[in-house]
Amino acid sequence: MRRIRPNRRQLLQMGAAVGGGLLAGQRALALEADPRRLGEPLGPYGERSPFEKAVRWRRESKTPETGSSFTPLHDSVGVLTPSALHYERHHSGIPTIDPASHRLVVHGLVDRPLSLSMAEIRRLPSVTRLLALECGGNSGVEWAAAGPDVQRSCGLLSGSEWTGVPVSLLLTEAGVRPGASWVIAEGADACKMMRSIPLAKAMENSLLAYGQNGEAVRPAQGYPLRLLNPGWEGNTSVKWLHSLKLTDQPYMARDETSKYSDLMPDGTARIFTYVMEAKSVITFPSGGQRLPARGLYELTGLAWSGRGRVARVEVTTDGGRTWVAADLQEPRLPLALTRFRLAWRFDGQDTRIASRAVDETGYVQPTREALVAVRGINSNYHYNGIKVWHVRADGTVTHVEA
Amino acid sequence: MWKLSAILLATTATVAAQSPRYGVGRPPTPDEIRALGSAIAPDGTGLPEGAGTVAAGRALFAAQCERCHGPAGEGDVGARLVGGQGTLATPRPLKTVGSFWPYATTLWDYVNRAMPFDRPGLLEPSEVYAAVAFVLNLNGIIDEDRVMDAASLPKVKMPNRDGFVADPRPDIPQERRPK
Numbered sequence: 001m002r003r004i005r006p007n008r009r010q011l012l013q014m015g016a017a018v019g020g021g022l023l024a025g026q027r028a029l030a031l032e033a034d035p036r037r038l039g040e041p042l043g044p045y046g047e048r049s050p051f052e053k054a055v056r057w058r059r060e061s062k063t064p065e066t067g068s069s070f071t072p073l074h075d076s077v078g079v080l081t082p083s084a085l086h087y088e089r090h091h092s093g094i095p096t097i098d099p100a101s102h103r104l105v106v107h108g109l110v111d112r113p114l115s116l117s118m119a120e121i122r123r124l125p126s127v128t129r130l131l132a133l134e135c136g137g138n139s140g141v142e143w144a145a146a147g148p149d150v151q152r153s154c155g156l157l158s159g160s161e162w163t164g165v166p167v168s169l170l171l172t173e174a175g176v177r178p179g180a181s182w183v184i185a186e187g188a189d190a191c192k193m194m195r196s197i198p199l200a201k202a203m204e205n206s207l208l209a210y211g212q213n214g215e216a217v218r219p220a221q222g223y224p225l226r227l228l229n230p231g232w233e234g235n236t237s238v239k240w241l242h243s244l245k246l247t248d249q250p251y252m253a254r255d256e257t258s259k260y261s262d263l264m265p266d267g268t269a270r271i272f273t274y275v276m277e278a279k280s281v282i283t284f285p286s287g288g289q290r291l292p293a294r295g296l297y298e299l300t301g302l303a304w305s306g307r308g309r310v311a312r313v314e315v316t317t318d319g320g321r322t323w324v325a326a327d328l329q330e331p332r333l334p335l336a337l338t339r340f341r342l343a344w345r346f347d348g349q350d351t352r353i354a355s356r357a358v359d360e361t362g363y364v365q366p367t368r369e370a371l372v373a374v375r376g377i378n379s380n381y382h383y384n385g386i387k388v389w390h391v392r393a394d395g396t397v398t399h400v401e402a
Numbered sequence: 403m404w405k406l407s408a409i410l411l412a413t414t415a416t417v418a419a420q421s422p423r424y425g426v427g428r429p430p431t432p433d434e435i436r437a438l439g440s441a442i443a444p445d446g447t448g449l450p451e452g453a454g455t456v457a458a459g460r461a462l463f464a465a466q467c468e469r470c471h472g473p474a475g476e477g478d479v480g481a482r483l484v485g486g487q488g489t490l491a492t493p494r495p496l497k498t499v500g501s502f503w504p505y506a507t508t509l510w511d512y513v514n515r516a517m518p519f520d521r522p523g524l525l526e527p528s529e530v531y532a533a534v535a536f537v538l539n540l541n542g543i544i545d546e547d548r549v550m551d552a553a554s555l556p557k558v559k560m561p562n563r564d565g566f567v568a569d570p571r572p573d574i575p576q577e578r579r580p581k
Contacts, residue, residue, distance in 0.1 A: 062479050063479060066519075103434070105430045107438070113435070115429065124424055124426065174422075175422070186438065190516075190522045192522070194441055194511075194515065243438040243439075245438075247443065249444070249445070251442065251444070251511070253441075253508065253511065257503060257508055258503050263495055267565065268567045269490075269565055269567070270569050270571075271568070272568070272569055274569070277572065364576045378493075378495050382571075
């Protein structure tokens with residue numbers, strides 16, 4: 001076997017190939033120790049540092065084309081989720097769509113049915129907004145148990161900058177007929193995922209998004225075009241959008257009757273529960289993490305509300321005896337993630353920490369107990385209870401059993 | 403003729419509250435509308451011609467559905483499709499087509515657009531009617547001799563048809579000092 005002295009890139013690839021993130025890191029570290037070695041050349045599309053390991057988490061499944069993957073919120077900074085780490089929820093896999101042949105058809109109760117190319121959509125006046133997107137089933141695990149870490153408890157949540165055309169502009173262009181009250185949105189994935197959207201919402205602030213975080217929407221997020229309903233459960237923001245049909249009634253899709261409806265203890269189910277109510281979670285320190293020593297830390301987390309701006313976030317570090325206002329990252333944008341921060345001294349005492357959000361409507365994030373008292377534990381969706389973390393004397397952080 | 407439609411168009415544009423400003427797009431082709439207009443309303447709007455019997459559905463189910471949903475719709479990789487009636491208000495609710503789904507048209511729409519899981523869109527309309535008839539029969543909702551078609555399917559009353567209520571949120575009493 002010939003002896004070859006591999007360059008750094010080859011070493012990194014070797015490290016990745018044997019599946020040992022640690023190994024790659026160690027080799028890279030060894031190389032970093034020589035500060036005079038030439039670094040990597042310029043490149044066409046960037047990758048993150050090989051030392052960064054945060055990935056989405058998902059349950060093992062016999063049908064990996066359907067299911068969800070969770071954003072690693074414990075590693076998050078700021079209020080934007082990297083597009084590559086945005087949570088996923090697909091129902092029949094991620095389609096590969098050539099934007100040159102993709103079209104959006106607006107039809108049904110309109111004066112002028114329209115078929116538009118992506119080029120025509122991108123020609124229209126656009127808006128750009130920072131928005132939170134949360135799956136209606138996010139934190140569903142909390143109804144019956146407790147998510148062990150912030151990723152599995154709350155990771156069907158991401159924040160992005162979205163760019164697109166207001167749906168209202170296109171509907172006005174098509175001419176909505178009197179009597180139209182719903183928009184049936186359908187995607188171009190294999191199962192043609194479909195939801196009914198009230199016309200009032202579509203006219204208020206829904207977007208036809210083609211841009212995400214400075215580039216095209218990722219395939220897993222609906223490339224080349226997705227619907228985006230700010231503040232509403234993610235399932236309504238239909239990906240790979242190819243049809244908007246104006247109707248006089250909701251179509252009672254499987255994903256708005258059988259799924260995403262909330263079963264109450266009396267056996268009735270709430271339907272069209274679109275808004276994601278105010279919620280917050282501490283991302284550091286959080287379950288699975290460990291404070292290495294006593295001392296001063298930045299406690300931080302995320303807060304958001306489907307009804308508008310976050311007005312304040314209160315944090316307890318003494319098991320709920322006292323609550324103090326955290327610093328909120330500005331600007332606090334409506335329907336977007338708001339980062340909160342609080343300087344906190346860990347003194348080696350066993351304690352429980354939690355955050356609660358208050359939004360601009362005055363709504364206060366409830367406790368799990370208050371939620372369960374009204375809704376029971378079988379409603380599956382729309383959980384927004386306060387998440388408590390147990391910080392032990394040795395600095396380890398765990399979830400608190402329900 | 404062209405002139406007449408131009409005049410009509412001009413007249414419409416004058417009276418319409420909303421008029422096109424950007425002039426983008428073109429009218430969809432009939433093929434586009436057909437391909438995209440498959441959504442079925444709960445009143446049956448959009449249901450195509452065709453018909454299916456419970457017996458035909460039983461054979462189709464064995465061939466296309468049972469490997470995921472089980473021979474009697476008891477569920478496996480795929481969702482459980484039968485049972486659960488009377489459980490929704492209990493501590494262990496079982497939500498199935500029979501116990502929970504409010505509209506039979508939703509079953510038709512979902513089977514047509516999303517099933518079989520690995521080959522959605524495979525079934526012809528009459529096959530969808532048959533599969534739906536069989537699943538409804540499994541749940542005791544329709545008799546063995548019923549035929550499902552665009553006229554009969556919307557008239558099927560699902561057991562949980564009246565089980566859905568509007569969103570009452572915010573619904574949680576506000577407390578200031580959680581434990």
